[in-house]
Structure formats: structure tokens, C-alpha cells
Amino acid sequence: MAGRRQETNATAAKLAIVPSPATEPKARQQPDPHPHRDMDRAARAALARITGGVSPHSIIEAWSDWAQHLSRSPGRQLELAERAQANIAKLLAMSIADTKQNDAVHPFAPKAYDHRFKHPSWDKPPFRFWSQGFLAMQDWWDAATEHMPGLSKSDADRTRFQMRQTLDLVSPSNFPWSNPQIIEETQKTQGRNLIDGARLFTEDLLHTLTQEHMPAPEGYQIGEDLACTPGEVVFRNELFELIQYAPQTGEVRPEPVLIVPAWIMKYYILDLSPHNSMVNYLVQQGFTVFMISWCNPTAEQADLSLEDYRKRGVMAAIGAVNTIIPDQKIHAIGYCLGGTLLAIAAAVMARDGDDRLVSITLMAAQVDFAEAGELLLFVDESQVAFIEDLMWSQGYLDRPQMTRTFATIRAEDLIYTRAVNRYFLGREDLPTDLGVWNGDTTRMPARMHSEYLRGLFLENRLSAGRFAVEGRVIALKDVAAPLFVVGTETDHIAPWRSVYKTQLFTDGDLTFVLTRGGHNGGILSEPGHPRRHYRIGHREAGALYVGPELWLDQHQPIEGSWWPELSSWLLDLSGNPVPPAMGAPERGLSPVAAAPGTYVHQI
Numbered sequence: 219m220a221g222r223r224q225e226t227n228a229t230a231a232k233l234a235i236v237p238s239p240a241t242e243p244k245a246r247q248q249p250d251p252h253p254h255r256d257m258d259r260a261a262r263a264a265l266a267r268i269t270g271g272v273s274p275h276s277i278i279e280a281w282s283d284w285a286q287h288l289s290r291s292p293g294r295q296l297e298l299a300e301r302a303q304a305n306i307a308k309l310l311a312m313s314i315a316d317t318k319q320n321d322a323v324h325p326f327a328p329k330a331y332d333h334r335f336k337h338p339s340w341d342k343p344p345f346r347f348w349s350q351g352f353l354a355m356q357d358w359w360d361a362a363t364e365h366m367p368g369l370s371k372s373d374a375d376r377t378r379f380q381m382r383q384t385l386d387l388v389s390p391s392n393f394p395w396s397n398p399q400i401i402e403e404t405q406k407t408q409g410r411n412l413i414d415g416a417r418l419f420t421e422d423l424l425h426t427l428t429q430e431h432m433p434a435p436e437g438y439q440i441g442e443d444l445a446c447t448p449g450e451v452v453f454r455n456e457l458f459e460l461i462q463y464a465p466q467t468g469e470v471r472p473e474p475v476l477i478v479p480a481w482i483m484k485y486y487i488l489d490l491s492p493h494n495s496m497v498n499y500l501v502q503q504g505f506t507v508f509m510i511s512w513c514n515p516t517a518e519q520a521d522l523s524l525e526d527y528r529k530r531g532v533m534a535a536i537g538a539v540n541t542i543i544p545d546q547k548i549h550a551i552g553y554c555l556g557g558t559l560l561a562i563a564a565a566v567m568a569r570d571g572d573d574r575l576v577s578i579t580l581m582a583a584q585v586d587f588a589e590a591g592e593l594l595l596f597v598d599e600s601q602v603a604f605i606e607d608l609m610w611s612q613g614y615l616d617r618p619q620m621t622r623t624f625a626t627i628r629a630e631d632l633i634y635t636r637a638v639n640r641y642f643l644g645r646e647d648l649p650t651d652l653g654v655w656n657g658d659t660t661r662m663p664a665r666m667h668s669e670y671l672r673g674l675f676l677e678n679r680l681s682a683g684r685f686a687v688e689g690r691v692i693a694l695k696d697v698a699a700p701l702f703v704v705g706t707e708t709d710h711i712a713p714w715r716s717v718y719k720t721q722l723f724t725d726g727d728l729t730f731v732l733t734r735g736g737h738n739g740g741i742l743s744e745p746g747h748p749r750r751h752y753r754i755g756h757r758e759a760g761a762l763y764v765g766p767e768l769w770l771d772q773h774q775p776i777e778g779s780w781w782p783e784l785s786s787w788l789l790d791l792s793g794n795p796v797p798p799a800m801g802a803p804e805r806g807l808s809p810v811a812a813a814p815g816t817y818v819h820q821i
Contacts, residue, residue: 259607259610259611260607260611262603262604262607262608263607263608263610263611263612264611266604266605266607266608267608270619270622271604271605271608271619271622271623272596272601272604273598273600273601273603273604275600275604276376276598276600276601276604277376277380279373279600280372280373280376280377280380281377281380283369283370283373284363284369284373284374284377287366287367287368287369288362288366291366294366297361298358298361298362301357301358301361302358305325305326305354305357305358306354308325308326308354309325309347309350309351309354311325312324312325312346312347312350313343313347316343316346316347324346324350325350325354326350326353326354326356326357327353328353331628331630331631331708332630332631333630333631333635334389334391334630334634334635334638335349335353335391337398337399339398339399339402340398342398345390345396345397345398348390348396349390349391351390352385352389352390355385356382356385359378359381359382359385360378362381363377363378363381364378372594372595372598375594375595376595379592379595382629383626383629386629386630386633386634387634389630389634391634391635391638392634392637392638394412394642397638397642399638399643400638400642400643403642403643403644407644410644411642411643411644412642412644413644414644414645415640415641415642415643415644416641418640418641418644418646419640419641422640426618429617429618431821432657434654434658435649435654437649438649438651438654440486440658440814440818440819441813441814441818441819443491443651444486444489444490444491444651444654444655445485445486445489445490445813445814445818446489446492446814447463447489447492447495447497447498447501447813448463448464448813449461449462449463449464449509449812449813449814450462450464450800450801450809450810450811450812450813451511451809451810451811451812451813451815451816452508452538452542452800452801452802452807452808452809452810453534453535453538453807453810454810454811454815454817455530455534456513456519456530457512457513457522457526457527457530457531457534458510458511458512458513458531458534458535458817459510459511459513459811459815459816459817459818460508460509460510460511460535460538460539461508461509461510461511461813461814461815462506462507462508462542462800462801462809463497463501463506463507463508463509463813464501464800465501465506465798465800466501466502467501467502467504467798469504469795469796469797469798470504470505470506470795470796470797470798471504471505471506471788471789471792471793471795471796472543472546472792472793472794472795472796473546473547473548473549473576473791473792473793474505474506474507474508474539474542474543474546474548474549475500475505475506475507475508475548475549475550475551475788476508476509476510476535476536476539476548476549476550476551477497477507477508477509477510477551477552477553477556478510478531478532478535478550478551478552478553478556478557478559478560479509479510479512479552479553479554479556480553480554480555480556480557481512481527481555481556481660481662482554482555482620482660482662483655483656483658483659483660484511484512484514484655484658484660484818485509485510485511485512485818486655486814486818487553487652487655487738487741487742488509488553488741489509489814490651490652490655490742491651493744494651494742494744494747495744496741496742496744496781497509499744499745499781499785500785500788503785503788503789504795505549505788505792506543506798506799508535508538508539510531510532510535510556511814511815511817511818512531512660512817513817513820514660514661514817514820514821515614515660515661515662515663516613516614516661517612517613517614518613519613519614519663520609520613520614520663520664520665521663521664521665522663522665522666523665523666523669524559524562524666524669524670524673525687526666527559527666528559528562528563528566528687531559532559532560532563533563536548536550536563536574538807540574541802541805541806541807542799542801542802542805542807543799547573547574547575547576548574548575548576549575549576549577549579549788549791549792550564550575550577550578550579551578551579551581552578552579552580552581552583553581553582553583553741554581554582554583554711554712554737555583555670556583557580557581557582557583557584558583558584558585558674558680560578560580560583561578561580561583561585561680561694561697561720562680562685562687562692564578564697564699565687565692565693565694565696565697566687566688566692568696568697568698569690569692569693569696573698573699575699576699576791576792577699577700577701577702577787577788577791578697578699578700578701578702579701579702579703579704579784580701580702580703580704580717580720581704581741582704582705582706582709582711582712582717582737582740582741583703583712583717584712584716584717584719585680585681585694585719585720585723586678586680586681586716586719586720586722586723587674587675587678587680587681587716588678588681588716589713589715589716589719590675590712590713590716591709591710591711591712591713591716592627592710593623593627593675593711594675596623597671597675597676598676599676602668602671602672602676605667605668605671606664606668609662609664609667609668610664612664613663613664614661614662614663614664614667615661615662615664615667616661617659617660617661620659620662621659624711627710627711628710652738652739652742656738673685680692680694681694681719681722681723694720694723694724695723695724695725697724697726698726699726700726700727700728700729700787700791701720701724701726701727701728701729702728702729702731702784702787703717703718703720703721703728703729703730703731704717704730704731704732704733704740704741704780704784705717705718705730705731705732705733705740706732706733706734706735706736706737706739706740706741707732707733707734707735707736707740708734708735708736708740709736709737709740710736710737711737712737714732714766715766718730718732718766718769721757721763721764722763725759725760726759727756727757727758727759728756728757729754729755729756729757729783729787730754730755730756730757730769731752731753731754731780731783731784732752732753732754732770732773733750733751733752733753733780734749734750734751734752734775735750743779743780743781744779744781745778745779745781745782746779747779750777750778750779751775751776751777751778752775752776752778752779752780752783753770753773753774753775753776754773754776754780754783755769755772755773
């Protein structure tokens with residue numbers, strides 16, 4: 219940081235020099251055609267705080283597009299009228315069956331991820347009618363927001379998503395007088411659940427208003443219970459700390475493993491509890507493992523760019539690993555956004571003739587963003603500009619603004635079911651290692667996040683051959699190192715079919731794994747984890763492309779964890795075991811702190 223301040227001061231000094239009369243006309247800058255742009259940005263940033271970062275224009279544009287196309291589609295209007303009539307008839311038939319004391323068939327079923335109506339009392343009248351009425355309305359709106367000729371797919375998806383949010387808000391499960399579980403609990407506890415719920419609501423409200431960082435609960439302390447694999451911080455700059463984990467075997471493979479996590483959350487999702495730590499597992503398999511622990515950026519680091527994360531992050535870490543373990547290539551592993559950054563870094567290295575990577579593993583990481591899941595609902599020109607103005611005013615995208623985005627994607631579970639359990643049933647959240655990590659959020663620097671949203675999500679430059687690094691376009695097909703790519707079946711952040719597209723843009727040896735679970739749970743799939751399966755397939759270098767659906771049909775599920783497959787793949791690409799080494803004091807990289815370091819504790 220001191221170096222950057224000196225550069226900034228030097229630049230300011232240069233700008234402060236008064237030009238001589240002879241040179242003044244040439245040095246004079248053209249007047250800004252929009253001198254009051256900052257006033258506009260400040261106004262939009264203020265509005266963004268009110269709307270939670272959601273652009274009103276995007277909402278209006280989506281609904282206007284939908285309404286205009288529906289207004290000139292009389293056939294679709296007739297279909298919707300018939301569907302409404304059929305849904306009403308189904309509800310009436312169910313009600314008549316209820317009056318005859320027959321077991322009425324439920325004509326409408328909730329979606330697979332919707333657990334709001336699981337309680338047995340929802341099967342009893344009148345609660346059955348209320349829940350089925352809600353699901354009937356949901357069914358009608360799903361049909362109403364289906365794609366129509368001429369209607370933008372993104373606008374159709376946005377209207378469906380926004381209508382789902384509206385319906386979720388008025389679900390009968392949200393209100394104490396229409397939720398049988400709340401009524402039963404209130405009778406059972408004589409209202410104690412509502413008193414406890416009011417206390418929890420007050421605590422959450424105060425926390426939301428103050429944004430006070432909540433300490434980890436007992437038994438889930440960072441560095442003691444979580445992120446507790448033994449190791450040392452062997453390198454540190456203003457952007458990250460590099461952790462080297464202590465060997466747990468007498469000998470180790472000569473090629474080190476470098477893990478590049480996402481910086482949207484903290485790194486220890488991959489070093490959670492000892493029993494489900496991927497780091498601990500790889501160390502036990504005889505690998506020397508290094509982990510990047512990113513800093514939690516502040517407003518002073520607003521100008522950090524995606525290139526800074528590549529050059530001063532990934533490439534600096536590779537350089538440090540090579541200093542500690544010289545003359546050896548590296549197994550690089552990237553997760554989520556860290557995987558995308560690793561793919562970019564690998565393509566740059568390939569372009570520049572840098573062959574220091576012996577293998578590349580991408581876990582739940584995308585290189586093409588055309589089908590990037592429900593996060594695309596929050597990405598268009600208006601929305602990105604709106605977020606940019608918000609970040610301009612504060613220097614970063616703050617933690618609550620990011621967590622709200624992820625929560626709304628599964629609002630029925632992550633918002634409303636949790637609210638019912640806490641505020642009406644009076645139940646405390648049971649702490650889990652994954653839950654503690656999920657609440658330990660970070661900020662995103664303004665410049666980097668803008669480049670990420672525009673360059674990758676909005677314009678999809680990486681796979682389109684328009685992503686330039688140091689003035690030259692990079693191509694993923696230049697990467698020659700073997701690839702191990704992991705997708706998860708129910709990932710709504712990086713859908714597996716989008717992750718699978720890595721096969722479209724690379725030509726080398728590639729192993730693809732599809733595992734059960736979501737974006738985080740599918741990766742945390744340690745051996746012995748119950749109800750886990752995976753599929754695995756191998757593509758030789760230069761082989762013809764196979765689409766995701768055909769690939770799915772050709773590869774049957776295998777029970778168990780996919781971690782041993784990764785370990786075996788890495789071992790096949792590694793040399794014979796050698797004695798371990800920690801740090802390189804003789805080359806200026808002595809351990810500076812015990813793992814998990816200091817950056818992981820930044821709030």
C-alpha cells in the first residue's frame with residue numbers, strides 16, 4: 219500500500235506543476251461535456267440504496283416488454299384464460315372432496331426445492347385449500363411468463379422471477395393465522411414461541427441496522443474449529459496471504475498444489491471442519507498444498523482491478539510457490555470465481571509460453587456466461603450501471619448487498635422459511651460449519667466487480683475471443699495442461715451445463731465430473747458423506763465435442779465421493795515422492811504467521 223501511495227503522490231505532484239505560457243494551450247484539457255455527471259451518479263447511488271441495488275428501469279422494461287407482447291397474442295391470452303378456468307375447477311373439485319370427507323388428491327405440487335408445505339397439517343382443510351390456491355396461482359403465473367415469439371428471453375425470465383418473488387411474499391405459510399404449524403406451536407407453548415420470535419426479530423433488526431459483525435458461535439471458531447489445518451503463512455502482500463500447509467506424510471509429491479478460491483467469500487469453504495476439509499484431505503494424500511487467502515477490501519482499495527487479482531494475486535502466488543519449491547510445475551485448483559480467474563491466468567501463461575502449470579482443476583467455475591443461471595437476472599446494461607454508481611459512492615459492493623442477491627434466488631427457503639422458523643416458531647438457527655462460513659461475507663472492490671460484471675457476465679468476452687490481457691486477446695484453447703472440471707447437479711450460481719462448456723473452448727485432455735449437490739455442497743463431498751454420487755468422463759486431446767445431454771446419458775452415477783478421483787488424477791500427473799519442505803528462509807520466504815493467517819479475520 220505504501221508503494222501505491224507514493225505513486226499516487228508522485229502523480230499528484232506532476233499534475234500540480236503549472237505549465238509555462240508557451241505550453242499552456244497544448245496542455246489545456248478539453249472541457250468535460252458532462253460536468254454534472256457526479257450529481258447524476260450520486261442520485262442514482264442514493265436510489266440504489268433504497269432499492270437494494272435493483273434498477274427500477276430494468277423492472278419496468280421487463281414488464282413492459284412482456285405486457286406488449288402478450289397484448290398482441292390473443293391465442294396466448296385464450297390459453298391463460300383456459301388455464302385459469304381449469305385451475306379453479308381443480309380447486310373446486312378438491313373442496314367438494316373435502317366436504318365428503320374423502321382424501322382429496324392434491325392437484326398442484328410445490329417445486330422440488332420448496333419445503334414450505336411439508337408439515338402434515340397442510341393436508342387438512344382449510345389449510346389444504348389455502349396452500350393449493352397459492353400453488354394454483356403460482357402455476358398460472360409460470361404459464362403466463364413463459365417465452366413468447368418476439369419477447370426477449372431475459373425479460374421473460376425476469377418477469378417470472380419477479381412474480382415468483384411477489385407470490386412468495388404473500389404465501390399463506392408466511393402468516394401466523396394461515397400457517398397450521400404456527401397455530402399448533404402457539405397453542406402448545408401458550409404463545410411462548412411468539413415472544414421468543416419477537417426477541418429474535420429485534421436482535422436481527424438491530425444487527426441489520428448496525429451491520430455489526432457477529433462473532434462465530436462456540437465450537438465454530440476460525441483457526442480452532444474451522445480453517446484449522448496446520449500450516450504457515452509464507453508470503454503476504456496487500457492483496458492476499460499465501461498459506462502453506464504442514465505435511466502429514468513422511469514424503470510428499472514433488473509438484474505442489476496451489477488453490478485459488480473465490481474472493482466473494484472467504485477461502486475456508488475448502489478448509490472447513492477437519493472431517494470435510496479438502497485441504498486436509500489433499501495433504502493427507504501426500505501433496506504439498508498452498509492456499510490463497512484474499513484480503514477483505516476496503517474503500518481505499520476501490521481501484522483494485524481484475525488484472526490486479528491476476529497479476530498481484532495468482533501470478534504472485536505462483537512465483538512464491540516456485541521460490542519455495544523450485545524447478546517443479548504446479549497443480550493449480552480454482553473454485554468458483556477463483557476458477558474463472560485461474561482459467562484467465564492459464565490462458566495468458568499459455569500465450570506467453572509459460573509452462574509452469576502441470577494441471578488445472580476448475581471446480582464450479584465458468585468460462586462462458588451465456589447460460590450463467592439465475593444470476594443473469596440481475597445483469598443488464600441498466601442494472602450494471604446502477605450497481606456501478608452504488609459502488610462508486612462507497613468504493614465496493616458491500617456484504618449485505620451481495621448476500622441479498624444470493625438469498626432472493628431461493629427466497630422461499632433462505633428468506634421466508636427461515637423467517638417463519640425464527641420469528642413465529644421462535645427457533646434459533648442451529649450453527650453449522652457451512653452456515654458460519656456463509657455468514658462470514660466479504661466486500662468486492664468497485665473496479666474489479668465492474669470489470670467482472672461487464673467483461674464476463676454482460677459481454678461474455680472470455681469465450682467470445684474479446685478478452686484482452688496486457689493489450690492482447692487470450693484464447694482458452696491455447697491451454698495445453700490437462701484439465702479436471704467439476705460441475706454440481708443443482709448449482710444455481712454456476713449451472714453444470716454452463717460449467718460443461720469448458721469442453722467447447724478447450725482442445726486438450728479433459729476430465730469432467732458431475733457430482734450431486736449445489737454450488738457449495740457438491741464441492742464439499744468428502745469420502746463417507748451420505749447420499750453422494752458422481753459421474754465422470756474423460757475426453758482425449760483433440761476428440762470431438764459431445765453435448766451435455768448425450769454426456770449425461772453415456773455416464774452412469776457412481777456412489778460415493780469424487781475426491782478420490784481428483785486425488786488419483788493428480789497422482790498420475792505427479793512424480794515420485796520427495797522429502798517435504800516448509801517455506802524458503804534462505805530465499806526470503808520465511809513463515810510470518812501460523813495458519814489461517816490474519817486476512818481471514820478481516821471484517
